[in-house]
Amino acid sequence: MGDNVVVSNMELERLLSMKGGKGEASYANNSQAQAIHAKSMLHLLKEALDGVELHAPNIPFVVVDLGCSCGTNTINVVDVMVEHIIKRYEALGCNPPEFSAFFTDLPSNDFNTLFQLLPPMANYGNSMEECLAANNHRCYFAAGVPGSFYRRLFPARSVDIFHSAFSLHWLSQVPESVEDKRSDAYNKGRVFTHGASEITTNAYKKQFQRDLAGFLNSRSIEMKSKGTMFLVCLGRTSVDPTDQGGAGLLFGTHFQDAWDDLVQEGLISNEKRDDFNIPVYAPSLQDFKEVVEADGSFSINKLEVFKGGSPLVVNQPDDASEVGRALANSCRSVAGVLVDAHIGDKLSEELFLRVEKRAANQGKELLEKLQFFHIVASLSFVL
Template sequence: MLPPMGDNVVVSNMELERLLSMKGGKGEGSYVNNSQAQAMHAKSMLHLLKETLDRVELGDSREKPFVVVDLGCSCGSNTINVVDVMIKHMMKRYEGLGLEPPEFSAFFSDLPSNDFNTLFQLLPPMANYGVSMEECLAAKNHRSYFAAGVPGSFYRRLFPARSINVFHSAFSLHWLSQIPEAVTDKRSSAYNKGRVFIHGADETTANAYKKQFQSDLAGFLRSRSVEIKKGGSMFLVCLGRTSLDPTDQGGGGILFGTHFQDAWDDLVREGLISSEKRDTFNIPVYAPSLQDFKEVVEAEGSFAIDKLEVFKGGSPLVVEQPDDPSQVGKALVNTCRSVSGVLVDAHIGDKLSEELFLRVEKRGTCHGKELLEQLQFFHIVASLSFVQ
């Protein structure tokens, strides 16, 4: 039995920083088991990451550790893999110059609601220090760095001043710090009535999201400008769009603005939730254009742009048999649930959340071939150097 419509209020005025996280654990809908697409997209960009690492000043290796940070690390193996790549690449740079490598430290940072327990269970054991460079570089089942978790929003300060050599953040900066207040205010012209995302929304609504993204990114850059060491660099990847129109959110729009949207409308139509309950839920995501991103970096002024481009990532749906529509439906619902399930659960409760995602899966199954062809992600890739 589903609860009566009036009893399904779980959280009012959700605090994103307290709630937002990728779905933890190791279940079917968890981020751990639904981040293969991110892994493939990240792998295709490794050459750009290594170009960024080659610009980092090595400094004195005798006194201080070399510190890397992954911001928005989530709880899967992707973050561990990329940190391993970064540290081994820097080891090779030291070795190539005939320098003794420093000790390495890696911080995994995300919001306090992140499933750090699952993340650290995936972390390989520490290798013994004192082994040779060749052994360190060849170690596949051990790590050659000290690890720690840092909870908190990356839109604020997280680390001591001048303590970090390299910042890395992938597939995170499109998540906003909050839903713009005007978007859920019935009295505002930006009120996103009838929608749970800005794809296809009014221009006023989309501009409210754009302003929030710009404010958030500026805060991110200001914080990192205090924390990064001289000669340090950042490598940033976030969901992007190729259209200049912010109401066209590209792949993110198809993911959240079509079958996910329709599933919410189904719940309203069937009397399971009110239209007002739907209208007070919005996905806090904004896929910027290249120009959106560039304007903020240049206006903030702390970092020089070494590289800024739109990179085609491909589909977020990973299926073994593309001709099987049921697999596409399952991939769609698991993708949606892994990144938005926590927010949906908090807004309408577990039982109604299950009903919602059942409808997402059904719609995905009915439109399998179309989804695989149309649902393609583009990413903004930025390599930034600290301006001393």
């Protein structure tokens, strides 16, 4: 039944990915809410792009999406970035340069599905106007880059724009003290930080800040002079780190209760549940700001909490069964790979069936309560 499998922190980077493919529980089919949230923030992205320094047309312009996953959302945002920069060149009466776009994520990401979704390349021998006018084509060279964005991924001074959405709340590892039975931070009885002890959540906060510091240090080496970063991650409005907001409701209620169901039914042990922790932390503005200011490589153009809305998209809000299925699929699309590795496919199926049933019991109330807030940061590189 997979009861002898434990996902260690060393394995996390190798395993962690959004659920690939194009099935019902895949990320590609359960990221409509992220698309809606991203669209609502496009004006902030374009505002950030207006601050990027344009260079000579003979130098390729490089954009990077960090944490691209495997759906169309990453393609859409790269399209927006490239087209916006092209328009800036044209407004100055200059010919735009060639563009390169790099899609990055952990090695376990389903790059194959992503590449299948990429539209064909437009003929770069034509003018940029013809390139933009070509329907269902892209105006940039594309490549995938596997690796953790908490480390270096690109040559020094090679990137103009870094973009990352809905990724930085994923930690590089579960804090070691949280999984240490001898530690006061041991997260006994829980699989997430929502409602956990202050000691446990502080361990998560410190891990988030260490990870963000590594992220900023790497980007400060890779970015060109006066380049820009636009970052979006789950955030919270509460000063209390034990209140993880929308992330807490997604992973800390029905998901948590479903694990408890498996324990009470004798399908897994208490210890097996306690050995599993979701490596996610929703920071406050202050958590984020402290790291950026301590790094000192980036000036803050904008740093705010943005209300994204519900992570669930349903056709019939009054249909409790559809709401339950949507929440289970949403949860599974982002955490299912880790659950599968920890307890095996069969028990994972049982767990998410219980998530679906529990969520359906609240239905419309759940839609109203489950709201995500995001930290939105526009940063300029300062040499």
